[in-house]
Amino acid sequence: MIILTLFYTLMAEFSKKITAGIEIPSPILNILKKEIKNIFDFKSKIENSLDKNVTELVEIILGGAIVLGTSDIHIEPTETQAKIRIRIDGVLQDILFLEKKVFDNFLSRIKLLSEVKLNITDRPQDGRFSISAGDTSIEIRTSTLPAEYGESIVMRILNPKNLMSLSSLGLREDLLEVFKKEITKPNGMIIVTGPTGAGKTTTLYAFLKELQSSEIKIITIEDPIEYHLEGVSQTQVDTKKGYNFASGLKSIVRQDPDVILVGEIRDLETANIALQAALTGHLVFTTLHTNDAAGTVARLINLGAKPADIGPAVNISVAQRLVRKICDKCAILEKISTDDFEKIKKDLKNLPHNIKIPALTALSKIPKAKGCQECNNTGYRGRLGIFEVLSVDDEIEKFLLDNPSIAALKEKAIENGMISLYQDGLIKVLEGLTTLKEVRKITGE
Numbered sequence: 001m002i003i004l005t006l007f008y009t010l011m012a013e014f015s016k017k018i019t020a021g022i023e024i025p026s027p028i029l030n031i032l033k034k035e036i037k038n039i040f041d042f043k044s045k046i047e048n049s050l051d052k053n054v055t056e057l058v059e060i061i062l063g064g065a066i067v068l069g070t071s072d073i074h075i076e077p078t079e080t081q082a083k084i085r086i087r088i089d090g091v092l093q094d095i096l097f098l099e100k101k102v103f104d105n106f107l108s109r110i111k112l113l114s115e116v117k118l119n120i121t122d123r124p125q126d127g128r129f130s131i132s133a134g135d136t137s138i139e140i141r142t143s144t145l146p147a148e149y150g151e152s153i154v155m156r157i158l159n160p161k162n163l164m165s166l167s168s169l170g171l172r173e174d175l176l177e178v179f180k181k182e183i184t185k186p187n188g189m190i191i192v193t194g195p196t197g198a199g200k201t202t203t204l205y206a207f208l209k210e211l212q213s214s215e216i217k218i219i220t221i222e223d224p225i226e227y228h229l230e231g232v233s234q235t236q237v238d239t240k241k242g243y244n245f246a247s248g249l250k251s252i253v254r255q256d257p258d259v260i261l262v263g264e265i266r267d268l269e270t271a272n273i274a275l276q277a278a279l280t281g282h283l284v285f286t287t288l289h290t291n292d293a294a295g296t297v298a299r300l301i302n303l304g305a306k307p308a309d310i311g312p313a314v315n316i317s318v319a320q321r322l323v324r325k326i327c328d329k330c331a332i333l334e335k336i337s338t339d340d341f342e343k344i345k346k347d348l349k350n351l352p353h354n355i356k357i358p359a360l361t362a363l364s365k366i367p368k369a370k371g372c373q374e375c376n377n378t379g380y381r382g383r384l385g386i387f388e389v390l391s392v393d394d395e396i397e398k399f400l401l402d403n404p405s406i407a408a409l410k411e412k413a414i415e416n417g418m419i420s421l422y423q424d425g426l427i428k429v430l431e432g433l434t435t436l437k438e439v440r441k442i443t444g445e
Contacts, residue, residue, distance in 0.1 A: 021130035170384030188315035293390035311397035324380035330372035
């Protein structure tokens with residue numbers, strides 16, 4: 001009996017060690033940084049490592065992806081192989097195909113690390129594990145999905161080095177001042193909107209980093225916690241245990257916080273509690289899935305919130321997107337075409353006087369993407385935000401009482417000085433930060 005107890009104790013400890021995560025020692029990480037400069041190097045490194053054991057192969061694939069600044073790794077099985085793709089700057093890039101046997105071993109290893117069931121292949125599973133890479137702890141969020149030829153797996157890389165300060169978000173000077181003013185107000189709600197992958201969480205965390213202080217109590221409720229912030233009390237939704245955004249938010253309010261971050265408003269109960277918290281002395285940060293800043297009000301009303309509560313509670317609504325930055329190694333400047341000159345001139349007409357933009361003439365030159373090995377032949381490297389901010393002042397608050405359409409609210413906000421996503425993107429084109437093609441693609445203009 002004692003021997004059996006000891007055996008199971010040792011097995012439990014062993015299981016914890018093999019599923020707790022992996023470590024990429026600094027010397028190996030330094031070699032990867034030296035050898036992998038682009039996706040072509042990454043492909044070669046994987047090809048040269050296919051004869052290694054699966055543990056080493058996992059380290060090389062994950063380590064190489066981290067070095068390249070990848071946000072996601074996608075591995076999708078076909079009938080005889082499995083394709084590896086990585087997402088860099090929001091765009092998927094093909095890397096190579098793995099033999100089915102190699103992929104099966106790789107998948108088993110990742111599932112083991114993620115603490116999901118190895119024998120379940122006919123339904124989706126979610127898990128996570130951590131990587132110690134040098135002096136940084138990186139979270140990997142995994143998702144498996146049954147597909148035609150086996151399980152497809154996506155690994156989301158949550159690197160804390162990707163967290164930004166408020167001044168690093170790519171804000172215009174006037175907008176940076178607006179944000180700094182709004183996040184120091186004692187109460188109200190700041191809502192950040194945009195589709196998945198628009199950088200909403202990065203912006204919210206930038207707010208929290210700016211506010212971190214021993215004098216302020218900050219509590220978050222997230223699904224899931226993406227990055228761990230020192231000095232911030234973070235809680236995670238657990239629907240299986242009945243802990244959702246609404247129930248969690250009720251408990252958080254009783255903890256006497258100064259600032260509350262709600263990962264997302266998804267239902268009326270959460271919306272109402274968040275609005276009441278904003279009206280009763282708390283500063284609330286949250287997100288919504290809407291296309292633009294004006295759509296925030298319509299979305300809250302569609303959930304069932306009352307316009308009479310929305311106006312007094314919401315301070316600003318921020319819509320944002322991420323555009324790729326032009327690669328500074330290969331970018332070229334070309335004279336703006338006559339048609340583009342006339343259109344940009346028209347689109348930037350009547351901007352508020354406090355908005356500083358570079359001079360625009362018929363001889364102006366704007367960036368054009370070319371492509372080199374440094375940027376994986378895309379012409380872009382890195383991303384920055386473009387923003388649209390609807391400030392709910394007294395005039396807008398009264399306007400909301402009539403339950404205006406999104407179009408009417410947007411028109412009113414522009415009359416009051418709001419700069420659209422597209423206009424903010426055009427300003428960044430004139431500043432030489434991105435291309436006209438990229439801005440039009442992201443904003444749909």
